[in-house]
Amino acid sequence: DIVMTQSPDSVAVSLGERATINCKSSQSVLYSSSNKNYLAWYQQKPGQPPQLLIYWASTRESGVPDRFSGSGSGTDFSLTISSLQAEDVAVYYCQQYYSPPYTFGQGTKLEI
């Protein structure tokens, strides 16, 4: 199984500041024939199910604010929130869908 490891486990960022969450996979999730990284990011607010933010490592899901961006390739990825808003307080998860089982990171708790 591909192991996804996020860092840090939790982070506090001031309103309006930049937040960055990292995700590392135990093997590459880049599919060479398509040049796509099979990596997604989810946001989970308290009491709610996860919500898809980003897929293909950097493509925002419809309706996701453009302050959210994803980057990286191969085994190292990042989710960046350019200017933190109060409603961004949540736990964020990365997920690989390169090969089943499609595994998630342990989550990063983002606080203000």
Place this chain on the structure above:
Amino acid sequence: EVQLLESGGGLVQPGRSLRLSCAGSGFTFSVYAMSWVRQTPGRGLECVSIISNSGANTYYADSVKGRFTISRDNSKNTVYLQMNNLRIEDTAVYYCAKRAATLDYWGQGTLVSVSS
């Protein structure tokens, strides 16, 4: 509006069975694969089972293989998870989600508690 509504969770003793249901609406159900994902504080998010749009292909996590069965009824826009021989470690919130890889819609979840 896409909606997924899970039902069937509850408290059950080890070794017993439970069947979860997930009714979908607001999208063409028969076009999409569906997934069951569970969440616990200790183990986080785990994709336990996936079923193709037609139901012909299924996937199970090793932790549930041989005990859980996923199925779907496209005429009822519903996906099921039959859970047999439940173990204490199956205790979790179970979500159904649309699609197999990038899970673009999730239900609110149903709690399964396995305890004697």
